[in-house]
Amino acid sequence: MGLGRRMKKQGPPPPLDESKISVHKKRKAGDSESKAERPSDKKRRKAEIKRRPEPKGKSYEAADGKPVRSGSVAAVKSANRKKKLSDVIEWNEETNEELSHDEFEGIDAAGDELGGNSTDGIGSEQKAQAFDDESIFDSDEDGCIGETVFSDEDISDAEKKLTAANMAGLSRKLDQQKAAEDEQAKLELQESTLQTNISNDRPDALGDGEAAKSVSGVTPDMQLLRTRITDTIRILGDLPKLSQPDKSRADYMQQLLEDICIYYGYTSFLAEKLLSLFTPMEAFAFFEANETPRPVVIRTNTLKTNRRTLAQALINRGVVLEPVGKWSKVGLQVFESAVPLGATPEYLAGHYILQAASSFLPVIALAPQPNERILDMAAAPGGKTTYISALMRNTGCIIANDASKARAKGLIGNIHRLGCKNTIVSCQDARTVFPKALGGFDRVILDAPCTGTGVISKDPSVKTSKTARDFLAIPHMQKQLLLAAIDSTDHSSKTGGYIVYSTCSVTVEENEQVVQYALHKRPNVKIVDTGLGNFGSEGFRSYMTKKFDERMALARRYFPHRENVDGFFVCKLIKTGPSKLVVGAGSSKERQGETETIEKKPVTEEGSSSIDTDSFGPFDNEGDTEIIARAERNRLRRKGVNPKAVGNKLKSDGGDLNEKADSQDKLVKSISVSIDTKVTKEKASNSRPVQDINGRGGPKKHGISSSTNTKKARKVV
Numbered sequence: 001m002g003l004g005r006r007m008k009k010q011g012p013p014p015p016l017d018e019s020k021i022s023v024h025k026k027r028k029a030g031d032s033e034s035k036a037e038r039p040s041d042k043k044r045r046k047a048e049i050k051r052r053p054e055p056k057g058k059s060y061e062a063a064d065g066k067p068v069r070s071g072s073v074a075a076v077k078s079a080n081r082k083k084k085l086s087d088v089i090e091w092n093e094e095t096n097e098e099l100s101h102d103e104f105e106g107i108d109a110a111g112d113e114l115g116g117n118s119t120d121g122i123g124s125e126q127k128a129q130a131f132d133d134e135s136i137f138d139s140d141e142d143g144c145i146g147e148t149v150f151s152d153e154d155i156s157d158a159e160k161k162l163t164a165a166n167m168a169g170l171s172r173k174l175d176q177q178k179a180a181e182d183e184q185a186k187l188e189l190q191e192s193t194l195q196t197n198i199s200n201d202r203p204d205a206l207g208d209g210e211a212a213k214s215v216s217g218v219t220p221d222m223q224l225l226r227t228r229i230t231d232t233i234r235i236l237g238d239l240p241k242l243s244q245p246d247k248s249r250a251d252y253m254q255q256l257l258e259d260i261c262i263y264y265g266y267t268s269f270l271a272e273k274l275l276s277l278f279t280p281m282e283a284f285a286f287f288e289a290n291e292t293p294r295p296v297v298i299r300t301n302t303l304k305t306n307r308r309t310l311a312q313a314l315i316n317r318g319v320v321l322e323p324v325g326k327w328s329k330v331g332l333q334v335f336e337s338a339v340p341l342g343a344t345p346e347y348l349a350g351h352y353i354l355q356a357a358s359s360f361l362p363v364i365a366l367a368p369q370p371n372e373r374i375l376d377m378a379a380a381p382g383g384k385t386t387y388i389s390a391l392m393r394n395t396g397c398i399i400a401n402d403a404s405k406a407r408a409k410g411l412i413g414n415i416h417r418l419g420c421k422n423t424i425v426s427c428q429d430a431r432t433v434f435p436k437a438l439g440g441f442d443r444v445i446l447d448a449p450c451t452g453t454g455v456i457s458k459d460p461s462v463k464t465s466k467t468a469r470d471f472l473a474i475p476h477m478q479k480q481l482l483l484a485a486i487d488s489t490d491h492s493s494k495t496g497g498y499i500v501y502s503t504c505s506v507t508v509e510e511n512e513q514v515v516q517y518a519l520h521k522r523p524n525v526k527i528v529d530t531g532l533g534n535f536g537s538e539g540f541r542s543y544m545t546k547k548f549d550e551r552m553a554l555a556r557r558y559f560p561h562r563e564n565v566d567g568f569f570v571c572k573l574i575k576t577g578p579s580k581l582v583v584g585a586g587s588s589k590e591r592q593g594e595t596e597t598i599e600k601k602p603v604t605e606e607g608s609s610s611i612d613t614d615s616f617g618p619f620d621n622e623g624d625t626e627i628i629a630r631a632e633r634n635r636l637r638r639k640g641v642n643p644k645a646v647g648n649k650l651k652s653d654g655g656d657l658n659e660k661a662d663s664q665d666k667l668v669k670s671i672s673v674s675i676d677t678k679v680t681k682e683k684a685s686n687s688r689p690v691q692d693i694n695g696r697g698g699p700k701k702h703g704i705s706s707s708t709n710t711k712k713a714r715k716v717v
């Protein structure tokens, strides 16, 4: 379905709350947009609170741990919104401080933009630095020096003009929003009058009255079911006062679980897992948020344009949009579009990519620097790869890997469309290839394959398709991938040594537990601040009976009902020493307490190398020829041809294949040499050791000839 049609059908998505509450907008008293939105928000909250009678003096706990008035999801939403408001204001104020003196100052060359300090480090000092970097890396003026930028900051003339042009669309959006809210308030009012079982102080959510019969029928009455869900949540919020004397908390939780499964269509396995992450009231808000689409967001490709120019071009085509929020200077939120966003001339020219807002965050946390070697382990379709490339201004080298051939095609398409020239695509299982064939990266991003519990609004099939087995197999793979990511990182990188782990899932098994496992297996890494400020919530330090590393709070969690973005987890690690591999359990080496270095650190010109040549070579041409000939015989057999009948030809083919392999060798060698030259030139300015794309280089004194490297490159690239 085209985007335009989707939006027409569903109406405009609610804007990212965060974008509505930036300090800038708050301060602008005359801003019609912020003026227009606040009363309607208030009205909705009022309507929500009004329709649910609250027992006097009772309070529930919101996510921030502060008590809120009981009885309404709106109360939790409101409390969370307030928390977010204060968080964002705090963040924005901090950021503004940074911006006030240097946002657009001193930019006289594209590279300078990235030439600042690393965002990375630890603690508050690091945080401040990270904000600095945010303002440096993520700015709009890339490649468009001298032009006014379209940004959230007070470059108001440009923004005013743009907003004026956009005004009609934005007010239409507000009208629609208001109509939707009125409709919702009406529905909720009707719903509250239907609460037949709240005739006294103790709602009978577990009773077998009419309501219970209606919801347990073949076609349950969804309205009553919803009412029972809200009643149960209310009771769970004040069990001593509201519960029936003979019913326990477990009874109510069981009822809630069953009702949620029926109402929203989850398997009880998944509903229980998700329910366990929140208070019942917040869980309800989460399940509700999964029923509505997140805002459509596009990311400006700063390799080709800037946000203001892009916004203007799209507005001229009838697109209603506004900046995504203070935290990004490249995102635009689209409310309405007269044209399909995936087919505009700007899209085809690579001026933007459709990308969920939360998917920007791992890249911001990665904070790539110019001229670095970066590995994107699971890259397709390339939203993050292309963002990294833009932040590096097409310098250095990104290895964009994905195990899926089909998805890699999309990745290649995006890389070409967006004009990324510092990227090499490989299609391998990252668990086996890295760091065996390639290692020593300055930074590694692992946006891991996951169950997708953060993107249920996009893919509702997750509600029923994920089984207990998935929650064993997928975290297992994530753990393997994260260890490979760590082992592929150069701990002695002068500019980096960082790993970012992210998923679009909200479960603990795929997030904190995976990171905890990696911390246990690799004591040479520790968690550092993501540099994402207070946007999002802290990672869990404990879950049920499990306790995690104290620094897990530095990881960030994002939820659809809190930040109005896809559910996401982002954790940043720093590698402090080389990886050691304890050889397989029970092996003689382990018994002797020996360890083996597996990190493929780049070979420096001066010498020191940690390369274990035995583990990946040498390559055997004769052996290869035999394997190729055998494969050919099998292929012929499958086609029904007797290999012996073409025996002689096959022999000569063997020769041909040898020649082919040789000529391929030459070709790859020349590619390798040209990349070598590129990396050498770029690295020279950083006076870093010369490397080839394998992360190695230098003279043969380490026992690796350049042709060996070439063969390895051929295997991977």
Ligand SMILES: C[S@@+](CC[C@H](N)C(=O)[O-])C[C@H]1O[C@@H](n2cnc3c(N)ncnc32)[C@H](O)[C@@H]1O
Residues within 6 Å of the ligand: 359, 377, 378, 379, 380, 381, 382, 383, 384, 385, 401, 402, 403, 404, 407, 428, 429, 430, 431, 447, 448, 449, 450
């Ligand atoms: C969450 S998606 C990545 C999205 C991507 N980072 C982006 O921003 O566009 C996860 C990807 O991991 C890939 N994948 C799954 N198993 C893998 C493996 N063992 N090695 C490398 N990639 C893998 C999948 O094909 C999928 O494209």
